[in-house]
Amino acid sequence: MTKTKKSRISPMWKRTVSHIFTKPATTKYPFVKPQLPDDFRGQPVFDIKLCVSCGLCSRDCPAKAIEMVEVEGKRRPQFKLDQCIFCYQCAESCPRNAIKSSVFYELATTDKSSLVIKPQTSVKKGA
Amino acid sequence: MRRQNQTPNSNIDIINVIETKLKDKVQIQLGQLGKAAIVTSNGLHRDVLKAMVEADEKTAIIAITGLDLGANLGVLYHIRTSNAFLTIRAEVPKDNPKIQTVIDIIPGAVFHELEVSDLLGVVFEGNRLPGHFVLSEYWPEGVYPLRKDVKASEIKLNPPPPEEEKQPEYGKIVKIIIGPQHPALLEPEKFAVTVDGETVTKVEPRIGYVHRGIEKAAESRTYLQDVYLIERICGICNTIHACNFVEGVEKILKTEVPPRAKYLRVIALELNRLHSHLLTLGHAGLEIGYETLFQYFWRDREPIMDLIELTSGNRVYASLMTVGGVRRDLKDTDLPKIKTTLEDLRKKLPFYRQIYRDEPSIKARMQKVGVLKREDALKLCVVGPVARGSGVDIDVRKDEPYEAYGEIPFKEIVYTEGDTWARMNVRMNEVEESINIIEYAIDHLPTGPFRVKAPRVVPAGEAVNRVEAPRGELFCYIKSNGTAFPERVKVRTPTYANIPAFLKTAIGENIADVPPNFVSLDPCFSCTDR
Amino acid sequence: MANIITWARVKSPWVLHFNSGACNGCDIEIVALLTPKYDVERFGVKLEPSPRHADVLLVTGCVTQQCAERLKRVYDQMPQPKFVVAIGACACSGGVFAGNYNVVGGVDKVIPVTAYIPGCPPRPEAILDGVVKLLNALSPPKPKKQPKQVKTPELPKEEAKPEVAKPEAVTQQEVKPIVEEAKPNAKQ
């Protein structure tokens, strides 16, 4: 205990002191955004022009976050981001690559309804 | 003695033993569900188990699977011996689902039996619990969620009982309740610890707070969706869960995974193990009030998280595994970054090793705490670093190599002390082994396809699969009925097997030793409850 | 004076983490926030062990049947003004586990939620972003008077509940005013 403490000082003391003189490991997040890999799985982006209304994305979604809704007479996927688990199975299932990944991840909101992405709007602005 | 290598008595032919002892009474189906499936009836499963325990000290129950077979309920005992993996089949009629317990033969079976009895209604005579084990205390009597005729939407819970007025007890403490909301546990789970002064006399667990019914939910989703669902059993060791499941499905499909995919899986799994071990080593620091150590470990864990993000697109859920390979190839341009990051981590390891081995306050808090002797470890069927910290050399990566582990050289870390300190040091050394494995895998990465097409509909059949998760041996049983939906998925997670060890070692300890002892199991309740 | 109080609240949000049946993914990301790389102590955020000390409740997980009642109890134990942040797909709506037999699904089915952070799991930055958004909602340009209870701290005596004893079930009336209190802030 106290005796052993003195007889064999921990290797921690050097390391801790050295950190006073080095820069902290903290990123400056809200002020400096982190660099994300290109294929980061952020908010899925849906391109309505490529969609063939097959509904495969909705069928394969494990979280049932994609609902096919009627838009201008055609069935289009509607993303519920509050349920989405960002697995990108929909992007993989899509035969026409209409669903793509984005690096947008700051999706926090105080209004839950803003998390439902209607097919018309492809990119949501930050809440 | 550190890193003592014990040669397993691997030449016992366990099937021969069973054949000679119970010749005509049981039916042995070779090659099914592991090395062989032994079909028993009329309580003969106890005799088989007895014969196996007498012949091989390393006999352990890995899991008990309950099956709804229509008129009957099936009970599968999955047994691991020192060199084989076997399954004992038993059946009970649904209207009188009684079977004799095996906890007197193998005490480690206690949790497995209770789970089957709670979820499927099989009555294990001699091992009963008043109230529910996994399910909510308001769960209606006589409804067993894993039976096929029970629909999730139709279940109505009992109303909570009226409030009881509690008499305040001033200054008198009998029970400390750890959890469900408690800083020592990141997850909700309850342990009622009875203390006498500061000494623990009894620990009563109440698990099931994270029970999400994944096994049932898997039956209503396709195999494709199940990969993502099963992956979300646990957020820390997610890759290995997904890998375990897809391997099981591949066994039924008889799909051969391309070699590049095997190596890519190993890289993903070992990155996962790295981050999981670093997390636990840091978390243990938090539990013993060593915040500086916690901060350092988690700081050095971040580069690993970045690597996972780089290779998979998400910091936590890699979602890499899919039936027939991996979903994403590793870009050649990323390889140098992985290597430099791992090299940086390797340079930091000696400092941490020294801390965990020699730091006096760590030794004061961890040595001789939660001692689990080798015999107890065998009896309680513990797995993973807990077993390896008690001198039991089991590691599925060595015993039954899966993916590319058979081709990659690595050391199996075994400590014999059996205390918290030994378990943490097992993890400490495994971090280094993981780095070696990843570097070897990157250097020997084969070229070729990383994925083969796999059909969505799986032919009828069943399979068991075992892998080594960061917390120990992970087991799954998959039964398919020839459609795109599985008939039954059973996952037995390592923490589930390790909790009995905690319940045993905590008795007689100081209350302050409970958190470090507990965290040395690397408990993960989302795994435990599923 | 109101300015100072709002300033103090925005600068010192103490959080309590409640896991209502999560897979650990979100939880470790919350803990990662405390560690050197993200270090939310910069913003005065402290992870508190007891609900009595907390201002913001960070809920993760899909709310299992067992946890629903505890979640309510922990929420009741927190002193006013209090805010709830649902972290991760499970806490927002049940996520991949929605519809399972032991899952209530969605924190807002049990207690009122102020902010939602989707993601599976959200990056620590996203959680930080969510807390910042919540705080921005707290400190409008012209700070309105904060909840009236605050001025008379002795008022909520009858609400007092011991931590060990089981509290009365939260009735709808009890929850309502909190929703109303959180909403106007959120809009500004």
Add this chain to the structure above:
Amino acid sequence: MIDFDLILRILIFPGFTFILLLTLFCDWVERKLEARLQNRVGPMVAGPGGILQPLADFIKLLTKEDIEPRDAKKTVFKFAPLIAFTIMVFAICFLPIDGASVLSTTGFNGDLIVILTFSTIASFLLFLSGWASCNPYGTIGSARVLTQFLGYDIPLFMLALTPAFIAGSLSIFVIASSQTIPYILLAPWAFVLFIIAMQAELEKGPFDVPDAESELVGGLETEYTGAKLAFLHLTRDVQIVFGAALVVELFLGGPYGPVFFGLPAFWYSLWFVLKLLAVVIVAEYITTLFARLRIDQVLSANWRIILPAAILSLMLTVAMVTWVYPLV
């Protein structure tokens, strides 16, 4: 006749306001230092460098809802934290800060014993406040506070007597002002032991068992909310300042130091604050270095190591005072 000067001294400087600000400042120094030692940034946005962070916490807690548990012993629960805080501030008032104590006196012979007793009473009140909350964690936490401070009070008293022996007086003023050579140099063994005992008495790491988060949730603070919690926190912080101040007075020569120009009072308080910060930094550094010990280890460390060492130190001091120091 109203002595405005005295009122000013009590209320502003070096009295209540000064002590309060000093406490909050020390809290900030501790948090910032701990963060930096752990390779973090620490409080940053509240004021320059986060220096207003403790103030923000304090104000916020004051404005929170105040909940009283149904089972709590109401009176004790309500007043114990406040009284503990008052007593601690009162104890600091006896220490010479700007060359004189807050009450503008030079104290009396025996005030060392008085303030040590005050600190014991404050610890006891903290125990009472935890016990009164009638929560298992609070009760265990406060029981640990009690066992710990009862154990460590004895060696702390003994070690505090070491400087008194050297100075030949029980008055803090005499002790502080007679240190032409600081006693840290004359009796370094006593200084080291005193720091350790102080660390244990103040429940700082590695002896912070009473608020071991992993076992006891919030320890004795578990049930406290709002203003009462604010005062509990403040009491803890004032205790730390008090402990550091005591070390300064007994071993580091008190507020006395070179006066370069102008008012000696200004320089004395500056020296006092600087020395105090040095002690706080050392204490916080020790905290970050070690894991928390177990309660039985803490107690056995006391009875088996600290207490015998304190007795030896006392004997050694007596011997030195009698035979060695006269030669120097």
